[in-house]
Amino acid sequence: MAMLLRPWCQAALLTTACLMTLVVLALAVSVNVASETDPAASPSSTRAPADVAASSAGQHWRVIESVLTHSRCVNCHTATNYPRQGDDRHIHQFRVVRGPDDRGAPGARCAACHQEDNQPSSGVPGAPNWRLAPVSMAFERAPGVPMDGKPLCERLLDKKRNGNLGLRGLELHLARESLVLWAWSPGTSKDGSPRLPPPVSQEELSAAFKAWAAAGAPCPK
Numbered sequence: 001m002a003m004l005l006r007p008w009c010q011a012a013l014l015t016t017a018c019l020m021t022l023v024v025l026a027l028a029v030s031v032n033v034a035s036e037t038d039p040a041a042s043p044s045s046t047r048a049p050a051d052v053a054a055s056s057a058g059q060h061w062r063v064i065e066s067v068l069t070h071s072r073c074v075n076c077h078t079a080t081n082y083p084r085q086g087d088d089r090h091i092h093q094f095r096v097v098r099g100p101d102d103r104g105a106p107g108a109r110c111a112a113c114h115q116e117d118n119q120p121s122s123g124v125p126g127a128p129n130w131r132l133a134p135v136s137m138a139f140e141r142a143p144g145v146p147m148d149g150k151p152l153c154e155r156l157l158d159k160k161r162n163g164n165l166g167l168r169g170l171e172l173h174l175a176r177e178s179l180v181l182w183a184w185s186p187g188t189s190k191d192g193s194p195r196l197p198p199p200v201s202q203e204e205l206s207a208a209f210k211a212w213a214a215a216g217a218p219c220p221k
Helices: 002-037 049-068 149-157 167-176 178-182 202-214
Strands: 140-142
Touching (some): 049 202, 167 178
């Protein structure tokens, strides 16, 4: 009986060994295929953490830039002796000038027309403490032409120009300053047409600034 079973056992052992070999080969092939077809499985395609962080910070900066270059902001962050107005950024009517304190000339003060609220009947916008930004914080690279990219970023962060504000100070300025907040409630023009707000909400701006600051506030290259 033992003699009869021996060949069968040997065959069974060989079959088992073959199956195990086939399983090992199949696993090896599947791993190779995955590494060739799945970018995540290839070490060469993995982005370094620093690259990911830089990309994320760049996205946050672009949100900030979209607000700073919008007419609601840059109309009063001019490099000239006068403000601009309207979504088309035309020169302010009535030959208005910034004056020695950025609040208008004697006899033609900003507050004489711009009250603490928008005036729908006249179309005159308003918010508390209406004024121009100082020339040191102009967001224009030439009259009527907004800054962008690295020059705008460096201008924003320059403590010698921005009133000695660090990142926390800038964050609070963007979140609390009445003229900044007005940009999202800009009222209507005299003809009743609504003024355009910035392309992102104030909450999105604040979130983007916090994330950008947490990443070290890198400027674009």
